Amino acid sequence: MDHQPPPFFNRGPAPLALLTFYIALSLALLIADARFQTLEMLRQGLSLFTHPVQNLAHLPGQVVEQVSSYFVSLARLQEENAQLKRTRLENVSSLLRTKQLESENQRLRKLLELKERPTAHGQLSQILFSARDPYSRRVVIDKGLQDHVQAGQPVIDDAGIVGQVTRVFPFVSEVTLITDKEQSVPVQIVRTGQRSVVFGLGNGQLELRFLPANTDVQNNDLLVTSGLDGIYLAGFPVAKVVRIDRDATQAFARIFCTPIAGVENFGEVLVLAPRPTVALPEPLAKQTAANDRKSANKAGQGRKKRAKKE
């Protein structure tokens, strides 16, 4: 005869046991996500359940927006239309010349036996909302796996680089802005042609690092992508220098920049097609393969981080 409690007193496992189980489970998830980045499939699967709730939550905002856009005054629209026509006319001359210059450039490059410059094309997308995570700067756009978006694609707006797609869901994808702390963009100063890397600071500003204290940088210098990373095409505006702190005691100057694109705005962005990978020349490829084998024996963590960035 066993003395089990009657079923109405049965309350399942002890609370402490349950707590241990769930805490262990979430810790495992946390570490797998933060250290190994192996949970993208799980994330995509679970997002199918949260996506409808999210859509529902955004419904009121969309309705208000649509209603208010319906009641936009005729005068404002007419004014906007006239302005757009004016800018189009202003742009026409430079656009026509650009086309001609591009074809001339191509011809000259062919004459000089240089590689052709890759041209940019992409798909238009809408920023839906900024992610609620206060520790990072990300936005969510309305194109996902269904539209063949891949992680790593650069995102631009009408003024310059906005960020990079870092996570793709079935219907939406996440774009990490260039002002995020984890994001870096290889750039070139237009005036001097000097190359460097610009890092996000997390507060809406960027910092140009690894330039010596006596380097030739001025306020209002324009930074464009250098294209050395194989991700961004060369020549897109990234940021403008706003403040330079030259400290004689330090080897590097602290150079602060603001992004040129409307990074913190909402609107339409262009997701650029991924750049075709350039094969390394034979001796270099051999060398990197050997290096990879060597570093594979050491900690694999750094490599994974790099792989994520690429």
Added chain:
Amino acid sequence: MQTSYGSARILLPVRPWFIFLTLLLALLLNLLPTGILLAMPDWVALVLVFWSIREPRRIGMGSAFLLGLAMDIADASLLGQHAFAYVLVAYAASSLSRRILWFPLGQQALQVFPLLLIVQIVQYGLRMLLIGGDFPGVFYFLGPCFATMLWPLLTLVLLLPQHQPVDHDANRPL
């Protein structure tokens, strides 16, 4: 009879679908596109703490874990970050529920405040430990303050369906 929100008051039994509905509503409120409005209270944590205190046998760590996962996906944070904090707080709330319900509403709110603060602090700690990053600002920790102020109102609203009709029959035999 004096109105009281402690455990002494006899209420109608809660309907499970009502709990589910309120939690879903809280999730919806959390997913509203408020953007970088940091001082927004964490509605899911608040309602979760409420039901963990009121109905510890129905709402516990299991539901906390699932809600946490949903928040992680929607928030684009680390997977398990919210789940960890919510599970911890659901455990604390359900083990403190007997004590908290003895107090009047204002003092209940005072006891709920540290629980809600734990949610933010645990998330901040996990983030710093695993990835690193910068301090999100004081406003991030102001959310629990606002949520605490809402506690009496929340109790009033969420217990509304459980109130018994007032019996005016003065000549009742018993």
